[in-house]
Amino acid sequence: MAKDDVNSAVERYISSGRSEMDVERKEHYFKMALQIQPKNIRALNNMGLLLQQKGEFREAIRYYEIILDPGIVTKPSPIYYNIAVCLKRLGNLEGAKTYINRALAKRPDEEIFLELKEEILDLLNGTPSAVLPHPTPKASDIGAPYGEWDPPAIATLASQLYYSGWNDYKYHRGLGETDLNEKIVRDKLANRIYCCQTCKFNSGGTCRKKGKVGKKVLLDSICKHFFPRKTD
Known part of the structure; x- marks a missing residue:
């Protein structure tokens, strides 16, 4: 089989695996691709994610780890991240810490990497963030308009806007497959296009998010619950 035909066959298997809903059939397609090209980065990554x-x-x-063999991939940070996630789930927190540090060494400002490191450090310190006490709001803050700039993480917004959920987002994140969507989100935040003024919960300068009904907002502010209207 000619090289071009081999590459086309592999890409067809990978594409079929990614579009397939049945887990066993997905795995079958990725294995078929790897039988032809055992070191195909996309096939290895999709199999790992599955x-x-x-x-x-x-x-x-x-x-x-096969992807991390020398010379196979030039941007290994997403792979370091995925290994860190797996090691965290296996309870190997020191190993997870090592790999997330490797990811951050390549991309030190990546929010999703920073969030995972914080989770790992919390677990290592025995104080998971999920059980940390939340500060009680001061009386002087009650009833005041919300005017802070505290947007959701880029990864959170990208998963909500362009994917069917967090797992779908992580599945496609692999080798930078979500980079373009993340850039769109980042640019809109930087230009204050994503802000309370364009949030679906905003109604005439008042927040309609459950639990915050009636709260006045400054239109150039933003909070963790931000979600843009479909037209934005």
């Missing part, structure tokens, strides 16, 4: 979603973390790591 196994990670299935909770088969050790097997997922095995595929990710």
Whole structure:
């Protein structure tokens, strides 16, 4: 089979696997691609992500480690991140810390990497953020208009806007497959296009988010619950 024909066949298997809804058939297509090209980065990454979603973390790591063989991939930080996630789920927090630090060494400002490191450090310190006490609002803050700039994470917005949910977002994130959508979100935040003024919960300068009904907002502010209207 000619090289071009081989590449086309592999891409067809990968595409079929990604569009397939049945997990077993997805795995079958990715394995077919890897039978033809055992070191195809996209096939390895998709197989790793699929196994990670299935909770088969050790097997997922095995595929990710192949991608990290010298010379195969030039941007390894997403792979370091995925391995860190798997190791965290396996309870190997020191290993997870090592890999997330490697990811951050390549992309030190990546929010999703920073969030995972914080989670790992909380677990290592025995104080997971999920159980940390929330500060009680001061009496002087009650009834005051919301005017802070505290947007959701880029990854959170991208997963909500362009994917069917967090797992779908992580599945496609792999080797930078979500970069364009993340850039769109980042640019809109930087230009204050995404702000309370364009939030679907805003109604005449008042927040209609559950639990915040009636709260006045400054239109150039933003909070963690921001979600743009469909027209924005």
